[in-house]
Amino acid sequence: AQKITQTQPGMFVQEKEAVTLDCTYDTSDPSYGLFWYKQPSSGEMIFLIYQGSYDQQNATEGRYSLNFQKARKSANLVISASQLGDSAMYFCAMRSPPNNNDMRFGAGTRLTVKP
């Protein structure tokens, strides 16, 4: 069964600095998709970025980028130039066979941006 691990319960970063949030995963299938979501204190789940297992390049979306290391089975989220509004819970998630519709989440990392 697929498994997602986020080992950092909490992280702190100074405003305007970059921060990396870790995510490792475990699946026996070569085909899978990895997602990152942000959950601010208001509670909504916001999709940030996607990385496919066959994608040749690391995904980027504005200040968000993925450090995808397939051999190590890691898909770390990098947030550049942190802003106060980046303070939130961040979740890594995965879809993989045999049921691609099954989206599983890691335990999350709480990021706090300090002014």
Place this chain on the structure above:
Amino acid sequence: DTAVSQTPKYLVTQMGNDKSIKCEQNLGHDTMYWYKQDSKKFLKIMFSYNNKELIINETVPNRFSPKSPDKAHLNLHINSLELGDSAVYFCASSPWAGAHLNTEAFFGQGTRLTVV
């Protein structure tokens, strides 16, 4: 024009009661989900439906019963509520993932259930 909407947003009820949470999506998606987020923020998948058919049924007490009258709606009924059922319940929808793994899930705003 909310994409995935859940009602109610807050629900406070006594132990032993039966309650329902409703979810509707206007995105035309085939697949809908229920997730439970506990006090430690862990998101656990409970159920998933595709076109009214149950496709994921996790180890959940049978007091929880999902119902999908059509592919745009997925309701969650909970019988004999217990203190441990207190959590935030999220509905989500996505296109049928099938062979396309890059389908993100769109989440509702969540329903905070408090059992007293």
